[in-house]
Amino acid sequence: MPELRLTPSMRILAGLLEIRTGQTLSENRFWRIETLLRPIVRSNRLRGLDDLVAAIQADPAGPLARAVVDALLNNETSFFRDEYLFRMVSHDLIPALMEEVRASGREKHLRLWCAGCSTGQEAYSLAMLFRDHQARWPGWKMQIVATDISNEAVERAREGLFSQIDVQRGLPIGSLLRWFQPEGDQWRIDGALREMIDFRVGNLFEDGGPLGRFDMIFCRNVLLYFSPGRKRELFHVLSRHCGEGGYLLLGAGETVIGHSNDFVASRRFRGAYERARPVSLGAGVRAAGQAGRGGRP
């Protein structure tokens, strides 16, 4: 029985991850907990997970606890992950947003947020997409804020240095040529793209930062391992940062439907969500709004 291998220390470590990030460990990672944490156990000269738990308990907010959380997070990502979505964004969403901005007389400026950006591929893909199509959008600027709870992932994203394996996932070879320079056996992304993106460490549930409002929010492949209550909470946070007429984009297989009333599926753009209209009229609408936020503390 596999159950026998679930030691109390494993449960404590998985619990630490959940408390800090909201992420529950997927089953296949649960079984790999020892492998995932082995480098930390070794470099701290500990004997095993029991020692690790003891060391964390002595300093729960310290660097060791943070390193453990980082190691347990699933940071998997790639350039232009789900290519159809990026096509939809450049063909349909961006032009529609620009139309709205123009109509409202606002500055020619789009703000994007990559929430859960991992090592930066998603944000850099959006920056590439924008620059590759710049001729279609003269005078426009795009600013991308990209956040992740993992220090290590954000540091790597900021560095903008990718392995040969990374640049062969989803990235067309023409884009590699245009936007990267070889550096040893790695590839360095162009400074012009780097400048478009503000990478920050941040927990989605500790929403205090000066983020402001965005025209598009990408929160992709982050929700998968959140409990229903956490999902609802997160959608509420995201809705507060979604500007008037803005859109939320989720990963393939993720949805708002059934989890929250803060967003509704866009009728115009498949796979995109719009902020639900403010709930101010009618008892029925108000009740629906409250049901959607029932899980908030």
Add this chain to the structure above:
Amino acid sequence: MTNCLVVDDSKVIRKVARHILESLNIKVAEACDGRDALTQCQNAEHDVVLLDWNMPVMSGMEFLQQLSALKATRPKVIFCTTENGLAHIKAALEAGADEYVMKPFDRDTLESKLQLVGVI
């Protein structure tokens, strides 16, 4: 079903590529140099060619040039080579290659590149 011609003088690489491609539900044919590949392309239709650069008899580059001259609608061509420098990548694209894989490669890389050229 997608058809792929794997062109490489290394038997090992052909075997690895075949294994990955078949796991992606792709039908595989093999050629051991550019000349062999050209003959096969004249006799059969392939959706995509996975092409090594350095081979005896006829190089990948020569093959690509002759194939383009030979066929109006040619299969997609993905270079798959240890030549990982910028100059080689540029030359391959200028010669009309559709994608470029830097060896060593794994399943995810190959799958991603096949998606990029639109054959899967």
